[in-house]
Amino acid sequence: MKPMDIEKESFAIIEKELTTDIPAEYKPVVKRVIHTTADFSYETSMTFSKGVIEEALKAIREGVDIVTDTNMAKSGISHKMAEKFSCSLNCYMADSDVASEAAKREVTRATVSVEKAAKDNPDCIMVVGNAPT
Structure with missing residues (x-):
């Protein structure tokens, strides 16, 4: 069978x-x-802010x-589609400044990478992946 x-x-x-x-506009995401x-529990546990799909599509266009919290999440995003819409894809998890700040504060790199994303890209779409913390 083909992929x-x-x-x-x-x-x-x-x-x-x-x-x-599930409303049609949310179903593809769910x-x-x-x-x-x-995990089928997401069928009933996911919630969406009103207009979020339209706003996200507008922002992408x-x-x-x-910005993703993990490189795994970043790899799951179509780079071809991101390029088509001139969207940059970023993940700060492996940045040396993130690692040193996390060690200094005794917090996770995921915490610091999300903080960096919010500071450097306040209007970004933040994709939360599978960081265990």
Whole structure:
């Protein structure tokens, strides 16, 4: 089976297993999160701010910076699509200043990398991935 066929089948299985009526604009996001995590509890636990999808799409079309808390999350974003819309993809987790600040304050690098993102890119889209802290 081809990789795209596997993904298509996976999403079909997820769709079949959903038990709640998820609004159409949120459903692709919920399905992607379930696909990524294999955790169907997201079907009922995810919440969305009013207008968030439209605002996110608008920001992407305008070339917003996208910052992730992990390199794994960054690798899961289509670099081709980011380039198409002139969106930069950034992750500060491995930056030396992040590591030294985290050690100095005795906090996680994830904490410092998110703080750096908020300071350097206040209007970014922040993607939270799988940092264990």
